Amino acid sequence: MTTQTTALPAIEKAPSPWQVFARVAATIWSNGKARIGISILGLFILLALFAPLIAPYGASENGFERSADSSWEHWLGTTAAGEDVLSQLLWGSQISIFVGLVAGLLSTVIAVLIGLSWGYVRGFWADVINFVVNLFLVIPGLPLMIVIAAYLSGGGIGMIIIVVVITGWAWGARVLRSQTQSLRSRDFVTAAVFSGERPFRIVFREILPNMTSLIVGNFFGAATAAILAEAGLEYLGLGDSSIVSWGTMLFWAQNSNALLTGQWALLFAPGLCIALLATSLTLINFGVDGISNPRLREGAKK
Amino acid sequence: MTSSTLTRTPDATAPVPETGGGRRAAGFALRKLGLFVLTLWAAITLNFLLPRLMPGSPADAALAKLAQNGPVSNATKAAIEAQLGVPTGNIVEQYFAYIGQVLTLDFGVSYTFYPQTVSELVSTALPYTLVLVGVVTVVAFVIGTLLGVLAAWKRGTWLDSLPTLAGSFASAFPYFWTALLLLFFAGYVWRLFPTSGAYGPTATPNLSFEFLGDALYHAFLPALTILITSLGGWILGMRNTMISTLGDDYVTFAEANGLKPRTVALRYAARNAILPNLTSFGLALGGVVGGSILVERVFGYPGVGYLLFNAVTNQDYPLMQALFLMITVSVLVANFLVDILYGVLDPRTRR
Amino acid sequence: ACSIQITSAPDPSIPDDTMLVAADNGSPLFERNFNPYMVNKRTAAFYMYEPLVILDNVTGEEHPWLATGYELPDPSTVVYEIRDGVTWSDGEPFTSADVAYSFQLLKDVPAFDIQGIWGYIESVETTETTVTVHLTAPDVPAAQLIGTTLIVPEHIWKDVDDPETYRNPDPVGTGPYTLGNFAAQQYTVDKNPDYWQADKVAAEHIILPATNTQLDVATKGYDWAYSFISDVDGTWVAAGNKNTYWFPPGGTIALFPNLTKAPFNDLNVRKGLSAALDRAAVGDAAAEGYMEPAGQTNILLPFQQDALDPSIPNAGLLEKDDATALEFFAQAGYTQQDGKLVDAGGTQLSFSITTANGYNDWLKGVQEVQKQWGALGIDVKVDSPQPAAYQLALRNGEYDFAMGGTGGTGSIFRDFNTLLSSDFLKPVGEEAGNNFERFDSPEAQAILDQYKVAIDPAEQLELGYQLQQIVYDQLPVLSLYYGGSWGLVSEAKFTGWPSEDDPYASPKTYESTPLLVLTHLKAVDDD
Amino acid sequence: MTNVQNNETILEVHDLSVDYGYGDEATHAVRNVELRLARGEFVGLVGESGSGKSTLGFALTGLSKPPAHIEKGRILFGGKDIASLSPEQLREQRHGGIAMVLQSGMNALNPVRSIRNHFVDIFRAHGHVTHDRWNDRALELVGKVELPATVLDRFPGELSGGMRQRVSIALALSLEPQLMVFDEPTTALDVLVQHAVMNTIIELQKAENFTAILISHDLGIVLESAQRVMVMHEGRIVEDASARDILHNPQNDYTRMLLSHYADPRAEVVELPGFVDRNERAATGAKRASGATHPPTVSSREQRTDQKSMVVTGVSKVYPAPRRGESQVLAVDDVSFTLEPGQSLALVGASGSGKSTIAKLITAVEKPSSGSIMFGDVDVAKLRRGQFRQLHSDVQMVFQDPYSALNPLHTVEYTLTRPVVNFTGLRGQDARRRVLELLDTVGLSPVEEFAAKLPHQLSGGQRQRVVIARALASNPQMIIADEPVSMLDVSLRAGVLALLEDLREQWGVSMLYITHDLLSARVVTDNIMVLNQGRVVERGNTADVLRNPTDEYTVRLLDAIPNPRKDVA
């Protein structure tokens, strides 16, 4: 009984980010749809990582026959500028995935920071945040994107990421706020106040971890939106058409009339890849829904 | 005991006569209104600043176009500036002039489409967008919601997985990509549908059946694109909320009382699940006025989205300002209307 | 290419005497504006209103039009002889008073004076058959410029209250066509039966749709379009309908160095950079191999062959030669180290090339340049702001290198004047009207001043040689390749289109040169 | 007792087992249940939380939803196996068949449909009431559950919990059932309302003569109304006997244990397992028997000399109107009291009487609208957010709901370490030692093992102990316990109460004990305050007040306490 003074095992801390991650990953993986999604995403990430090894040619290596049909040298044919479509597709995956993940991550981080403080603070500051978020919600998204893109032109993918993040964080912040508000009324939050915790710690150690699934969901949603937004911006010619991404491939496909010249792969392949990547994220989100909504997770015990 | 989420509802909440509640309510409304006005003002100001943050002036944009055909002289620039009525005066003067315009709803003359006025341009474009995007948004919401109800009610069967998966896959394609393919095949290869415009090339807009039929025919492909790409969101949203209402006790109780499955599905589960979806619907409706830039671009559809694209790429401040204002206000108003609708549909918020 | 090849399927309801032209783009609707002085006018206004003189920018030839010709009794006076027997489409006769009125209108409404002719004109006098323009200063080339002004009927325009916003919905002109049906998505123009050279006009009607995507152009039986189309043989020509094309050079695409900045102000650096360029490859990348590399002379070949200085080797065309390039760089103090071109302090030569977003051929060209210079160890970045911002950067001189077009006006003087004249010089940060590279050479200015007052063609030719020498030796810009004039035509209904064999005019569908084409075509069934 | 037993069997259950899930992960919620019900019987089904009562109820009514499924066994209703019915047949036979009033009857109504429509939906589904009689029938039904006609046009959200519970009973009744299952029809209701609803059910059963199953974890309530009682434990029916036999001659240990926790707080002497009556104790000087498994240790606690008392004077709290158009709520109305060091004070009253609000006021969670609250020389009402720590090191709270009071993601150790670090300044191994000591104090051993657990690995009683341990971590002088046992089973209650009592006795911690359960107030407090609509209506020595209540409200509260021994005895 009572206290031992010797040989105390190491102090166990709150679940480390890794443990949380592992838990989230396991829950997501347990969902069939999410498993498919993760597999597709994983495949894309592998392709992107090993693009330098897999891609038969450089991304903008040209000088091949223009608008050629598929052949042994060029499985998916060549572009009007004489570049290898397959190589562009592989290299392009780097940008699309990078934009999706980074923009998704950034807008999630902003949404979390703002959403949580918004949900936790009261009075004047809550009004201020409310005002700012509302502003970003009512301001038209794509036009705002276009204007910012025009303003920041020439910034390459960094610019696209900024644009997507600026126009994309507000929705997440709103969702996270309402969740924060409902969590902050839970007893354990009040209990943390009684434990002498400071507001910062309450928000980030007590409330935040309980929203993991929501945040993860928000991340995948934002990443999907970012991938589609990148493609849209590039297609409108407002991105940086000197880089090779799936979006710019579509832009050039349209520009060089791939439909007329019969360069099907040039138009189909990037579109399909975008859709597959976006779908994979949506599928993963199904798994995330499972954690956030216990009712969807039938059979599990409390 | 039951579960950790069980909330205790005090039993003694019989309404007590009002004491000073009226004044508080008035104060509340005033605060709300104040915030609304403040948001509106900020949005209006932002709409003013954003275009001006873009480097280059409207004249530069016009010149750049001309310069592609050969050198342009200084005189040309001066003439163009004079023609376009490029803003004069410092930014503060411009701002006050602009506020004046907002208050009188007179946005002056467009730069890009000089000498057409902004109201002229908007009033020709708006009906098409409102009809096309508006109708499709509503239709997509209705169909998507119904499919979502079906999917949730039959969850675990193919009626669940098919619409859910197909919907989310279809909405994962970039808008313009779907549009391009539809246009190419249905328009150019099979020649089933017209490839551009809102009505036949020689028609003049009127309200005859012939013209309306023609207009519908032209709207079909763009409408289909928007439908295909937006359906998935509604299906998923509705399905997920409804699955959670299906677990609610009043649904179980309705079943225990032997209500017809249809009644339970629609009047109990779906009826409650639709409420949260309304919020997204409000935002979507508000976005209608902004049109669908990508789709209108691909189909050469003369709506607000196309106009907006032109305005932005040509740095047409007056047009941009008017369109942004319209979009902002319509989002605000749509949300307001949805709030009211919420009150009608949900007695809990009604008083 | 392969698979689904959509062929051209002309609308059977369009008769043989009617031409379908992609000349006017609505955005996406047409506005009924035929005021010829407005930027936003309908393109067909050019088919209705005519100038005194048509200057063809491709051939550089002048065609007397509403004037039967002009003379310069002295370098500051131009006398246009007005054509007789021309009537307005409402039947009223066309007179020299109309010409004077039109000039006066541009003075009264400066916004209409897009060419800035009142920068040269002192006063205008008329007789029954002539219009005499007194210039503010001796300026021979100005005669040409002034002559391209479109002329409107005084009897109609004098009653217009506010010409500045007048949209001229029912145009009355002297041109070969009058307005037919107008709808927001398409309008037609009909042949003017009383046109002064009506016998030469073959097409009875012209249809101008508001939307002319490349898919439309290739598949809907267009007779004439002006547009760069990728893989033209695989698309436009393959679509059938007796489609052919002609892509004559319409200007020179060049790299503008910012001459106010080091090291671009060092001729050796420019020479080094120039020698490192494989111009043919850049042209191929930009225009899919349809355009030739441009010589370092600011002269369009082959049409301006006569103006070319024969003493310039290889017609001004410079070959890529890395060894020479490195020699020049060495003289400028740059050497190659570890694959990098560095200055004495070891810093890599590094700059950016500015081009406009959306000008895709330019972008492809710039990327090729980037590759070529990069191979030499130069760090080249590509900056592509929106067109408006690009234009501003160019005018303000806020760039290192910029992609741009030069020449191609059809006038040798103007081609060089806009490129080299010190008149345009402005400090960096202020907008220069031309000479964006800010080339400051008293020598060049002296030649230009002399050119301005030279009436004798032989003297003009000689001065032109000297200007070419300057461009060739001092590299104010680095020419790359010719910018194309992208004429797509169908011989199904009409023949006699300008072509390589019969290069009588630019294949453009806008401005006044189409008048040359429209009065040159023959209907197929007539033959 | 008027028994209309005609012995006609209406429901027969053979060897019924219900599982949640399949295979290894399955929860066997109901195991091998055999039972027979005759027409007109009123049967009680008791058992602790999670013993499978609701699961059985759902199975009987054919409402089991995945993942629940009938593993084996048969349910014969009127001789027919309900498993053999198609969904549509099952639906049709709900009229005149088995009706069920759900455990969470408060949430069993569709929030967006008026009460009238709820009735109409049922009439329309079964067609047993003709269209022209819909209104009359609905009126008749709400009348039967003692509701006014006006409720028909209201929406569920506009009714109180008790009214909603009655509406769902009326709805079930409208099916004209032969058997009605009431699943905890009164949990989550106020004691007074609970009492009234139970009376209605009993009256109805007598009048309509349907067979009734009353599910409850409260043996007292069941014994008050049922003739026959089945006791469920871990999915099995462990005892099935008449009410009288259960009370006087319980066979099963578990049943006996349940019974032992009932006593009448008005009695002269109240003794519960683990508790000797306070007055007796005072008289004899005997220590109460310890409820905790280990005697508490006081190693790291110095006896405090600077004990402060809480002085509350004339405090009122007005909440803004919960919804627009409604009036504001006067939650606490001019309340004064003093809590001396080492004293324990009970705060009792029906739901919504303002008990929790007082707790919030004296812990500075809420600010009073008027009045003063002094803790020692600290003016609690004037504290700002940043100064809370100072107060919370002396005044701690034991939360009502042990499930929501613990962050599900933090281990017990983390939860306890935080206040230790924040208030005592101990770090590292010292802090850990303190945490283990706290766990030991609340009787959670082996301490190391419990320290590493996450809340979901703990039982309700264990969680409640962790919550208490957390409250102790700062060495507080005063503990506010807001209904600390209302969420716990009788079997767990005693332990927790005993623990609280220990703390006060051994450490001189003063305690404000908030409850609506008068019995527990009787055993753990010296003094009592009865609240009604924010006002103190009666106060004094706990035993005195409960034995001789003077206020009419206190009397009603006492009357509402189910007393199994009352009429059976």
Ligand SMILES: Nc1ncnc2c1ncn2[C@@H]1O[C@H](COP(=O)(O)OP(=O)(O)OP(=O)(O)O)[C@@H](O)[C@H]1O
């Ligand atoms: N949906 C479910 N999935 C898995 N297990 C469940 C589910 N619902 C209940 N259980 C488990 O089945 C067992 C019996 O639960 P049941 O709800 O029947 O208990 P109960 O006796 O009604 O308890 P209470 O008094 O709390 O209402 C419990 O162990 C519970 O955890």
Ligand SMILES: Nc1ncnc2c1ncn2[C@@H]1O[C@H](COP(=O)(O)OP(=O)(O)OP(=O)(O)O)[C@@H](O)[C@H]1O
């Ligand atoms: N934050 C709040 N805003 C408005 N009204 C409130 C608020 N908190 C409590 N009330 C109201 O104040 C009254 C007293 O509530 P309180 O929670 O103190 O009751 P209680 O005695 O603790 O009840 P219970 O036994 O149900 O816990 C109730 O009418 C309640 O509705």
Ligand SMILES: [Mg+2]
């Ligand atoms: Mg239960």
Ligand SMILES: [Mg+2]
């Ligand atoms: Mg309470």
Ligand code: NI
């Ligand atoms: Ni004809």
